[in-house]
Amino acid sequence: MSLENRPEHPPEHHCIFCAIVAGRAPAHIVLENDLVAAFLDINPVTPGHVLIVPKRHAASLADLTFIENASVFQAGKDIASALRSSGLQCEGINYFVADGAAAFQEVFHFHLHVFPRYRGDSFRIDADWSNPPEFAALSEPADRIRRTLGARSAPMMPV
Numbered sequence: 001m002s003l004e005n006r007p008e009h010p011p012e013h014h015c016i017f018c019a020i021v022a023g024r025a026p027a028h029i030v031l032e033n034d035l036v037a038a039f040l041d042i043n044p045v046t047p048g049h050v051l052i053v054p055k056r057h058a059a060s061l062a063d064l065t066f067i068e069n070a071s072v073f074q075a076g077k078d079i080a081s082a083l084r085s086s087g088l089q090c091e092g093i094n095y096f097v098a099d100g101a102a103a104f105q106e107v108f109h110f111h112l113h114v115f116p117r118y119r120g121d122s123f124r125i126d127a128d129w130s131n132p133p134e135f136a137a138l139s140e141p142a143d144r145i146r147r148t149l150g151a152r153s154a155p156m157m158p159v
């Protein structure tokens with residue numbers, strides 16, 4: 001991982017996604033509005049693999065404003081619909097977010113991956129779900145999450 005992309009050092013002028021948004025780096029832009037830009041991934045999982053980024057530099061999901069978050073995921077929905085209708089091979093869609101180094105985030109500017117899936121493609125999630133915990137063992141982590149959510153003062157999305 002290069003120094004300029006480490007989470008401790010995310011200056012906007014060294015961020016490749018900020019450079020793309022500013023027009024200083026090449027990209028195949030497929031969607032752009034005031035808050036987000038979407039462009040093809042240069043190392044795609046499958047043809048049509050799109051990255052959606054907020055235009056403002058934000059390293060992680062927690063750094064997004066409510067409207068930026070909504071705009072990124074609305075763009076994801078629009079891209080998914082376009083992928084299904086594009087004629088590209090697409091039997092399904094994956095949304096993927098790597099948030100933090102432990103989650104394999106490599107560019108520390110929040111981005112949502114949206115990519116078409118089809119039988120026989122090369123994408124794999126190599127996890128072992130064959131030995132789930134006992135249902136009762138889920139109580140403690142559920143309690144921790146509920147307590148943390150209850151301690152937050154930010155309101156949930158308006159209905």
